[in-house]
Amino acid sequence: MTLNFPTAFILILGGLILPFFSGSLRKLCLIFIPVIAFVHLLILPTGLHGELQFIGYTLSSVRVDKLSQIFGYVFLIAAFLNAIYAWHSDDVLQQSATFVYAGSAIGAVFAGDLITLFIFWELTAISSVILIWARRTDRAYKSGMRYLITHILSGMLLLIGAIFYSKSQGSIEFTSMSLDQPGVILIFIAFGVKSAFPLLHNWLHDAYPESTEIGTVALSVFSTKLGIYALARGFAGTEILIFIGAVMATFPIFYAVIENDLRRVLTYSLNNQLGFMVVGIGIGTELAINGAVAHAFAHILYKSLLFMSMGAVLFRVGTVNGSDLGGLYKSMPWTAFFCIIGAASISAFPLFSGFVAKSLIMSAALYQDHVLVWLVLLFASAGVFHHAGIKIPFFAFFAHDSGFRCKEAPLNMLIAMSIAATICVGIGCFPNLFYMLLPYPVSYEPYTSSHVLSQLQLLVFSALAFAFLMRTGVYPPELKSVNLDSDWLYRVFLKNLTLKFQQHIFQLYDQACHKLKGGFWGLCKKIHRHHQPTGLLARNWPTSNMVLWVALMLASYLIIYFLQFAV
DSSP states (O other): OOOOSOTHHHHHHHHHHGGGOOHHHHHHHHHHHHHHHHHHHHHOOSEEEEEEEETTEEEEEEEESHHHHHHHHHHHHHHHHHHHHTTTOOOHHHHHHHHHHHHHHHHHHTOOBHHHHHHHHHHHHHHHHHHHHTTOSHHHHHHHHHHHHHHHHHHHHHHHHHHHHHHHHSOOBOOOOOTTSTTHHHHHHHHHHHHTOTTSOHHHHHHGGGSOHHHHHHHHHHHHHHHHHHHHHHOTTOTHHHHHHHHHHHHHHHHHHHOOBHHHHHHHHHHHHHHHHHHHHHHOSHHHHHHHHHHHHHHHHHHHHHHHHHHHHHHHHSOOBTTTOOOGGGTOHHHHHHHHHHHHHHTTOTTSHHHHHHHHHHHHHHHTTOHHHHHHHHHHHHHHIIIIIIHHHHHHHSSSOOOOOOOOOOHHHHHHHHHHHHHHHHHHHOHHHHHTTSSSOOOOOSOOHHHHHHHHHHHHHHHHHHHHHHHHTOSOOOOSOOOOOTTHIIIIIHHHHHHHHHHHHHHHHHHHHHHSTTHHHHHHHHHHHHOOTTSGGGSOOOHHHHHHHHHHHHHHHHHHHHGGGOO
């Protein structure tokens, strides 16, 4: 019996059968399912597996190489940590959805063709929205609908782009692509939605904070990193990504500084960190790609750690608003300690994972003479330290004493946070072992005197600036307010425009029906009598063309339906 089947099947099947177990057996399954999947991934040989013919094209369900392997490893580590973190919960639907979600993301990472990628791409959207709806609030329902429609639309763009690409190239292999090829721009935009490009990013800050404390940890891992993997696989060296990434790294800083919801602060921080990865992919050298992949790996772990700590606060206190918190280090000292490790990692302190990963991208930018981009990333690094390295632990656990006195986080949450924190420190202390996992051979030493000194100077001056702004009252206070982002375009402007357009169409329709003899049925008979099957959609088309038309119509419907949930 061959074992060269997709590792994703283990997680997806495990998630589907999990509800049929109960008690201790289900809790054991939570741990063993990702462990079994990890062992399976370790024994998968490199190369293409699971090939089959489909409408004249060759599908490859498993492609194992260094790039897919490292994303598979970190996804499974994250799934394992999430399983431990969710151990205390009796919400089997969340636990089951998390495994299906993780398996779908892994299936997409190992997909060797665009059709297989599309199938798993859409399955990640369907499974992950359950984690948002599990909060069971009206805000979570509406946010989940916007999230689902956005990601289904990105899948439609991927499918339409793949059809055009296959017609021009005669292949659906998922490999490096150029933006001057037919359909590739649509694929690029689909990847951009997942990666939260500027103006395509609002789903991230809209949905993640509305999920449960368990769901947000899982959401922070898979969707956006799948987008980063897809860009690294298909668009490495695409120069426009350098500028897109630079914008991504900077604009979330300003929102994060004034945001009150600390989980939403972390989503803006997530968007910011994705910008570093996109810049690395855009530069496209081996060092830059290694940096982007290393940063994605490290980011999954320290961002999970930060979301775990805020999830523990939400679980014990019931809120993560900075204006309501403070002084929790007295009640939750271990959670505060692990949060500080996550903050040090994301801030790229020496001896932590962020330092050895982010420095690869920064060095790659300088080596390719992208000095302006390097300065932008330097500014973004200072901003990260302000809003994630200082603001999160300061306002949650220190600052003023909010008066909350609660229990420490459950033991399983502390265990998950301790494992994530240990890996963050281990990567920072032993970078050469970490570099061995990267796609290309690494000849790089992060701990040179210039690297360490320049980073420490940046951190010290950023800390002094934060202290000065706080002492002088210039730093924005934590207020009970809502940020106005570019989602205003569809929440207000486009929604009102669509409603007016619908009203106008209905009025014209009513007028036409009254003018025609026989009213509505007369209109139907007239249309039927004069209709001849000569229109564009009435012709005989190949199967791929019909799939294209169905995708276009579904995408149009989803856009209109999306606007119904704009507020």
